[in-house]
Every structure is written in C-alpha cells, then in structure tokens.
Amino acid sequence: MARRTRLISGLLMSGALLVTSLGVGGMASGDDTAPARVSASGDAPAHSAHQGHTMAASTRATADDRDGDGYVPAKTPVTGVKPAVKEPPHRYFHEFQANCTVTHTKPDDPIVYPGRPGSSHDHTFMGNTTTDAHSTTDSLKNGSTKCKAPGDKSAYWMPTLSKGGQPVLPVGPQVIYYKSGVTDYTSVRPFPEGLRYVVGSPTQTAEEFRRHPGFVEGWECGESYFNVDFPKSCPTSADTQLNIRFQAPSCWDGEHLDTPDHQSHMSYPKVRAGTNDNICPASHPVALPMIEFKMAFPVNGDLSQVRLSSGAGYSFHYDFFNAWDAPTLKALVDHCVVGGLQCDARGYDETHPEAGAALDENYELP
Known part of the structure; x- marks a missing residue:
C-alpha cells in the first residue's frame, strides 16, 4: 500500500496521471520526451511510458484486478534489483x-x-x-493463437486502419520484434505472466508522436520516411505498402502487472551519465524485452482517405497483454536476446547456424 501511495502521489505531483472516466487525455506541459537512444542527459529523470498522457482507470473488478483499483500486483515481485550497468561484448543484434x-x-x-x-x-x-x-490472463492462456510459436498466446492490438471507411488489415504474419532496449543485453529477463501495458496515446499530438521515445521511422511508404501523419500518396505497385515501426518501454518496476494509467509501471531506458549506455532507471530497474511493432498495411496510391479508428496517423498506439508459455519465452529470450543473436520466430540465427535454434521445426520447445 505504501508503494501505491508513493506512486500516485508522485504521478499527481508531476501532472502525469489525471485519472478520469473518459479515457485518454492530453499531454502535460513541459514534456521532455527526447528519445534516450538519440540524446538525453544521464541526470534527467527517466522517461515514463505514458509521457504525460492519461489513461482511464479500471473502475470495476475483474479476475486480474479483484478490487477494481487499477493495480494488478505481480504474483512474484522482483525486488532488490539494481539497474544493470555492465557492458558485455558488443553484439549488433540481440x-x-x-x-x-x-x-x-x-x-x-x-x-x-x-x-x-x-x-x-x-x-x-x-x-x-x-x-x-x-480477456484475462487465464482466458488468454486457455485460448488459441495465430502466432507462429504456439507458446505465444499473448494478445497484441492496435487501432484499425481504414481507407474510405473500409478496414485495411495487415496480411500474413506481422513482425513483432523482441529486443534488448538496454546496453547490457545479458540482463534482460522474460516478461512476468500477465504483464500488460499501452504504448503511446490515441490523443497525442503530431509533435508528441514525433518526440515520443518509441518513435522509430514514423509512417513510411516507398521512399517516403519519418512521416508523423500519413503521406498523401504512395507509389502504386504490388510490393508497396504503408509501414509503421514503434517501440515499447522495456524497464519494469518489478511490482505491478498493470497500473491505473496502464503505463507508469513501465519506463523507457535512459542514457547513463558520461556514457552512451542505455540503462533502466532506479524506479524501474528490471530489464525486459523491448517490443517493437513493425506493421505493414496493404494500401498504396492515394492515401487521402486513410485514417485510424483513433484518428490521424499520429494517434497510432498499441497494446500488449503477455500470455506466453513461460518456458518457451525464457528459451527465446536466453538464446536470442541474452545470447546476442538475430533470430527468427524459431530462435534461429541464419548467420550463426552453429548456435542452433531455441525451438524445433514446429516452433515448440524440443
């Protein structure tokens, strides 16, 4: 309870958490969302996942949040962890x-x-x-999946894209990367069961989207990159699609699977003072995989009628609800992220065949 009190007090004082029943609000003034990977002071406060946006608090009890206060405690909290500052051998991929x-x-x-x-x-x-x-942790675990790895029963979702009022859905397996967001990739551990969070905000402005620490290349199509909103048009060809890449926070407070704003239990890494190293802040010391959505929408030509269900292109955001089979996720994280490899969905790196794969030909544990 003391932890919750400190968290609520700190967020209210910073203007970051204005819980309402209306959903998502605007960004607080004085935002400092320069992505850590580009430039940030090591002495600056760590960027929280929501960057001043507000989210609706859960106001009703669920199987995961029995008292309906918006806090879902981890079954096994991770305590006594300090942000990893080790610099392991350089690996371009993990x-x-x-x-x-x-x-x-x-x-x-x-x-x-x-x-x-x-x-x-x-x-x-x-x-x-x-x-x-x-959906709850248990219902997802008992569900089925259309991920290549049968052990990944997680839920991933984003606002629906449409053109002229007609939904345009990504075709085939989409690329959802699990990476290291910190320099010490050997410190990354699997997600705790039931972890969930929201990345970005449907009410963010164009400038807030551009400056968000999860921003990678914005909307891209053909030779057009770094678009904050949808480009007016894309080359009309069979292999041209509208793409978006956006990264999630990867540092966890070790205590909560969810919080009322659905974001403050997570944080983006920050740059360690005097170095170029990305580390987790002391408030969120547990390094988890960094999810990166790389979505491809089969639309091109005139994009003047392209919209998201949440609004303009800069309202893009997404949600993640972890329901991985724990041993499967651990095998992939240990082999590929901690092991410094560039793996496919089997956990196989074709440039390092000697390392083998984490999963068998059916994408299951051998």
Missing part, C-alpha cells in the same frame, strides 16, 4: 521475432476498458484468437 497474424477486429480493449465491450474505438487484434473486453 533479438527474436514473434510473427503473429491478424485474428479479428472489435471495439474492445481489455486493458483500458475491461469488461466493457464496445467501449473502445475499433482495434485490430493479432496473436490470441479470443481477445475481447473480458
């Missing part, structure tokens, strides 16, 4: 892919609006086939 196909669309959001079907803008869901407003 990642694997979770290739997951679109399963359905629905105006639900089990993180922001649990138990309230139809309360959200429309979302495009990937991975778990059962995701809806009533």
